[in-house]
Every structure is written in structure tokens, then in C-alpha cells.
Amino acid sequence: MFRNQYDTDVTTWSPTGRLFQVEYAMEAVKQGSAAVGLRSRSHVVLASVNKAQSELSSHQRKIFKVDDHIGVAIAGLTADGRVLSRYMRSESINHSFTYESPLPVGRLVVRLADKAQVCTQRSWKRPYGVGLLVGGLDESGAHLYYNCPSGNYFEYEAFAIGSRSQAAKTYLERRFESFKESSREDLIKDAILAIRETLQGETLKSSLCTVSVLGVDEPFHFLDQESIQKVIDTFEKVAEEEEDGGEAQAEADAPVEQGGAGDQDVAPMEM
Amino acid sequence: MTFTIPIDNGDSVKNAEADSQRTLYPYVTGTSIVAIKYKDGVLMASDMGGSYGSTLRYKNIERMKAIGKHSLLGASGEISDFQEILRYLDELVLNDNMWDDGNSLGPKEVHNYLTRVMYNRRNKFNPLWNTLVLGGVKKGESYLGMVSMIGVSFEDNHVATGFGNHLARPILRDEWHADLSFEEGVKLLEKCMRVLLYRDRSAINKLQIAKITEEGVTVSQPYSLKTFWEFQAFHNPTAGAQGSW
Numbered sequence: 001m002f003r004n005q006y007d008t009d010v011t012t013w014s015p016t017g018r019l020f021q022v023e024y025a026m027e028a029v030k031q032g033s034a035a036v037g038l039r040s041r042s043h044v045v046l047a048s049v050n051k052a053q054s055e056l057s058s059h060q061r062k063i064f065k066v067d068d069h070i071g072v073a074i075a076g077l078t079a080d081g082r083v084l085s086r087y088m089r090s091e092s093i094n095h096s097f098t099y100e101s102p103l104p105v106g107r108l109v110v111r112l113a114d115k116a117q118v119c120t121q122r123s124w125k126r127p128y129g130v131g132l133l134v135g136g137l138d139e140s141g142a143h144l145y146y147n148c149p150s151g152n153y154f155e156y157e158a159f160a161i162g163s164r165s166q167a168a169k170t171y172l173e174r175r176f177e178s179f180k181e182s183s184r185e186d187l188i189k190d191a192i193l194a195i196r197e198t199l200q201g202e203t204l205k206s207s208l209c210t211v212s213v214l215g216v217d218e219p220f221h222f223l224d225q226e227s228i229q230k231v232i233d234t235f236e237k238v239a240e241e242e243e244d245g246g247e248a249q250a251e252a253d254a255p256v257e258q259g260g261a262g263d264q265d266v267a268p269m270e271m
Numbered sequence: 272m273t274f275t276i277p278i279d280n281g282d283s284v285k286n287a288e289a290d291s292q293r294t295l296y297p298y299v300t301g302t303s304i305v306a307i308k309y310k311d312g313v314l315m316a317s318d319m320g321g322s323y324g325s326t327l328r329y330k331n332i333e334r335m336k337a338i339g340k341h342s343l344l345g346a347s348g349e350i351s352d353f354q355e356i357l358r359y360l361d362e363l364v365l366n367d368n369m370w371d372d373g374n375s376l377g378p379k380e381v382h383n384y385l386t387r388v389m390y391n392r393r394n395k396f397n398p399l400w401n402t403l404v405l406g407g408v409k410k411g412e413s414y415l416g417m418v419s420m421i422g423v424s425f426e427d428n429h430v431a432t433g434f435g436n437h438l439a440r441p442i443l444r445d446e447w448h449a450d451l452s453f454e455e456g457v458k459l460l461e462k463c464m465r466v467l468l469y470r471d472r473s474a475i476n477k478l479q480i481a482k483i484t485e486e487g488v489t490v491s492q493p494y495s496l497k498t499f500w501e502f503q504a505f506h507n508p509t510a511g512a513q514g515s516w
Contacts, residue, residue, distance in 0.1 A: 139373060
């Protein structure tokens, strides 16, 4: 995308019918670190990569609990993500207070999308620079949605956003047909495997990822490091047995990749 | 809507204006509602009277209405406030339907919404002068609850409003049990309504029974109960109390 004379204002159309500011906001999502979501009939798993600014700092939180039955993973400007999570929590708790019953996730997602749309049609505002993977329950079971800075939202069986998410998406595309009937454990395993794809050769450790689950009889919660490591061990071991020599080679190559160009270009506010 | 808590500053005109903006007394009122859970859902009974003070003025008032697909609302108290509540619920149900997303408001949600409305109005010293009974069935589960004009709200297996609390509840406490059949339930409600007819001066002998099940709501046609006035005690009612005192 090149700089052009139609991209200064979010309220200026280009001659080809595009709103460049909105599209640039969607670029911000692509720069954030990866997050994936998958759902079965009864469960939703959200997972994200933990990237810290430096070795001295802690990593930013990218997955938030909205309510017992709704969770959200973000990619892009985390500050915008936090504000929207607060809005979602507020909507959810207001509904619970008035109706003593959980807000159906589909209705929350529409309100979120309408809120994002407002920012694409006011000259004194800017679009939110964050993509949200919203997982939650309603009367018809478990759902996963993706909310875009443009104000669009889509429902997915599985999706990945953020940097190097294409690798995760390719993995999910191969396997998504089985997700609907998946068991909770298989769903978690697939989520971690999808995260692994985005790491592109870096060794998968439980400290590198955050995983959260929610289900029909299971309120939203995070998996602790031990449980994540156990799942990683089940398939890392298999991989080791299969590719004895290959693994050693990959490990040697990994350090070179870690300092790669992609990370250094990431602006401090986008993680 | 403005209101002032009446302070004695001699400005009775201002206070009168403010007072006319809020409910002080009820005018046209409905009497008891009695409702019970039964095997397939909920049964509710009410008469069709609207009293204007001590005059039995209106005799064709339907005090039970279906709300959405899953709920039935019965009201006693000020009829115009009941109509206002029906307008609120109409809007609520309409917006719920407009989502068109497979989710729908169940009786629990409606009951809680009403509780919030009633309590908020009470806090503003401008109550909706009703006691509401909300019954319904959703996904096989029966629900029966009540909200009063001050926002007191609870659920139970059988509820009644007004005089029904004093005359019908004791009967229900003795004779209600889980999984009543439809016929048993109607008989039990008729027994309660008959007592109310004898003893509640604002009751009239024209009642409806409504039932709500998973399939939906049906409100019966109005009908009358058989009464018996040949009890010995009615022959000479003042026998035990001669004289002016």
C-alpha cells in the first residue's frame, strides 16, 4: 500500500471506493503477535503467543475474560484491545444484572462491531487498531467470531490473527472439519499446534503461549503452565522420535530466526 | 418527569403539580391471581373484574397475557399500570425477535426485567401499582415467579396475589404436589377461586384459566363457578350478633 492523497482522513473515500485509514488499521492487526481461536460444538479455545518487549519485561496480556461464558483474544494495539474488553465486560454484566442470564455472544459481537463502525464514519475519531477473536456461548452452543477494525464481524470454526498467522491458518484449514465433534482435549492440542506453526521453528515452550478454554459446563479460565507443558510434551516427544537428526538441525537454525527482521519492526505499542 | 419530595414551604400548588406526575393511589384495580406449577408447565387463574373502588365496574378485563413464546404474565392492582407494563414488554419482545438469532427471552429473563422495572419505579416514589405473576416454560423447565409493586421478587411452586395470599396459599400449601395433571391442577385452582369468590368482595364470578406449556400459551374462554348459598349459617347471618354492637 502506498501513501496517497486519499488516506489522511478516515472520512475520505478513494476514487476506487476504499477507506484507506480503515485498511491501515487492519494492517496494525497483522503486526501484533499471533492469536488463534477454535471451537467445537460445546467448547471454545483461545490461545496466543507471549512476546515480551525485552528479557527484562513481562509479556502483555492478550486474552481477557469477559464473562464466565465469553472470552476474547486480541492482536494489534493492545491498549485499544483493553478498552474494548472493558466495554464488552460492561455490556455483559449489565445484561446479567437486568435479565439474570448470560448475554448471548452473538449479540455482544454485533454491539462491538457497531461500536467499531462508528469510528470509521467520524472525522474526529480513528478506527480501533485491534482485531478481536471473541469466543463464547449462547443458546445454540459454542461460537467463535472475529471482529475487525472495519466494523465487520465474521463467525468462524477456527481462525488466527496477527503476525505469521497465515501459517496457523494453513494448519487450521487442513483440520477444521474435525473440530466440531472434537473433544475438549483435542481442541486444546490443535490450538497449541496452531500456535506452534506461527513460531516458525522456534521451540515451543509453555512459557511462550497462553491458552484459555470455555465450554458449556466450564466457565472461562486459563490453563496453567504445567497443563500446557503436558500437552506440548505429548506431541514434541512424538516429533522427536520421528525426526531424530532433523530436530537437532532445526534447533541449531532457530537462534538465527529469533532475531529476525519481522520482530524488530514491531512498534512498541503493538504486541 | 420531575418530582419533588413534598416539603412544607407553603407552595401547595407546586407540590400538587409534582404529585400529579406520580402514582399515589390505584383507581381501577384487579383482584387476586392464583398460579401453580403442574406436570406440563404452569396454570394461572384470574377473574375478569376491574373494580373502581368498591364498585364492580368492569367485567371483561383480561388480566393474563402471553409474553413472547415462553411466558405468561398475570397482574393484580392498577389496570392502567398493567397496560403500561405490557407496552414495555411488547418493546422488549419485539427487540428480542428482531435479533433473529435463535436466542429468545425466557420466563426467567422476563421476570428479572420486570423486577428491575418495578424496583426502579419504587425507588423514584412512582410505583407501578401491581403485583405481577410471571409463569413460563422453556426447554422443558417450568418457571413461576412473582414481583410486587415495591420490587420484592421471588420464585415458588405456587403463588398468589392480594387476597389470594391469605385465602388460596393455605389451600395450595396443603394440596399442591409436584406433577399434578392438567385436570387436577384446574380443580385445585377452581377450589381456590371459589373460596375467593365467596370471601373477596372485589371478586366476580367470571374467570379464566390460562395454561402455558412448551407448546405455548392458551387462555380459556371465560366461565363461571357453581356456588352454593344454602349453608345454614347464611340463613340467618346475624343470629350470633343481635343488637347494635
